[in-house]
Each structure stands twice: as C-alpha cells, then as structure tokens.
Amino acid sequence: MGNLKIIVFPMLVLAMAMAMAISVLPYPWAVAVSEDTLFINYHIHVVNDLPLFHSPPDVPQFYLHCKSGDRDIGDKAMLKGEDYSWDTKVNLFRTTLFFCNARWINYKWIRFDAFKASRDEKRCGEYHNSCMWSVRSNGIYFSNNNATWTNEYPW
Numbered sequence: 001m002g003n004l005k006i007i008v009f010p011m012l013v014l015a016m017a018m019a020m021a022i023s024v025l026p027y028p029w030a031v032a033v034s035e036d037t038l039f040i041n042y043h044i045h046v047v048n049d050l051p052l053f054h055s056p057p058d059v060p061q062f063y064l065h066c067k068s069g070d071r072d073i074g075d076k077a078m079l080k081g082e083d084y085s086w087d088t089k090v091n092l093f094r095t096t097l098f099f100c101n102a103r104w105i106n107y108k109w110i111r112f113d114a115f116k117a118s119r120d121e122k123r124c125g126e127y128h129n130s131c132m133w134s135v136r137s138n139g140i141y142f143s144n145n146n147a148t149w150t151n152e153y154p155w
C-alpha cells in the first residue's frame with residue numbers, strides 16, 4: 001500500500017502539470033498571430049485639396065497640426081496640393097492615436113483623428129499601408145485606396 005501511494009502521487013502531479021501546460025501553450029501562439037500588424041509601418045497623408053480662396057495662390061491658406069500623446073508632427077501652413085505625411089506603428093496596447101487640428105483660412109479650427117489604431121489598423125492595411133486624407137471645401141475626406149473618398153469630417 002505504502003509503495004502504491006509513492007507511485008500514484010507523483011503521477012497525479014505530472015498529469016496536472018501536463019494539463020496546465022496544454023491549457024497555457026496555445027496562448028503565446030494566439031498572441032504572436034495578433035501581434036503581426038504591430039510590425040507594420042503605416043503611412044499617413046493629409047493633402048490640401050482646397051480650392052484657392054484668395055489670391056495670390058502662393059500664400060498658404062490651410063493650417064495643420066498633428067500629434068499623438070508623445071509625438072508632435074509639427075505646425076504647418078500648407079499650400080494647395082501639399083502633402084503633410086508621417087509614419088507610425090501601432091503600439092502594443094493598440095491605443096495609437098494621432099489627431100490633427102486643421103483650419104482653412106477664415107474658417108474655424110476642426111479636430112480630426114488621422115490615425116486611430118482601433119479604427120485604422122485594418123482599413124489602412126489595404127493599400128501600401130496608407131491612410132489618405134484629402135482636405136476639401138466641405139470637409140476632410142478619407143480613402144484607403146487612393147480612389148474612392150468619403151467625407152468623414154464635414155467642416
């Protein structure tokens with residue numbers, strides 16, 4: 001009897017350890033798969049497609065300033081056709097957010113989110129990992145293919 005206990009107990013411990021290993025093992029795999037997009041370098045473009053408001057045309061009529069919690073892309077007075085762009089990766093917690101303040105001359109400032117991981121990680125992965133914004137007279141349009149555009153932030 002004494003000998004049997006000595007054998008059964010280590011076997012039980014071993015069985016429990018194996019059960020725990022099986023329940024834990026698939027976890028790192030799942031994490032590795034969902035982390036793939038963390039390596040993607042996203043390109044964000046904001047293009048001034050506003051019509052000219054005043055002459056002369058070489059005077060900037062659109063002001064843009066984009067930043068995240070820890071990165072400032074800078075203030076820019078933009079000429080017609082200019083592209084304000086930067087790159088970013090998605091952080092481990094997928095909370096990456098770049099917002100912009102924009103003002104067309106004589107109009108009020110508006111704020112829009114130029115890159116928000118929860119919204120854009122997938123849709124901006126469709127075309128060269130790019131999020132494209134076109135600033136127009138009735139709002140700020142988004143495209144994830146550089147062909148079809150939707151007005152996501154009307155002025």
Ligand SMILES: *[C@@H]1O[C@H](CO)[C@@H](O)[C@H](O)[C@H]1NC(C)=O
Pocket residue numbers: 045128130132146
């Ligand atoms: C989008 O298309 C325009 C016009 O053809 C081109 O100049 C621009 O480089 C394209 N942008 C991207 C991000 O491919």
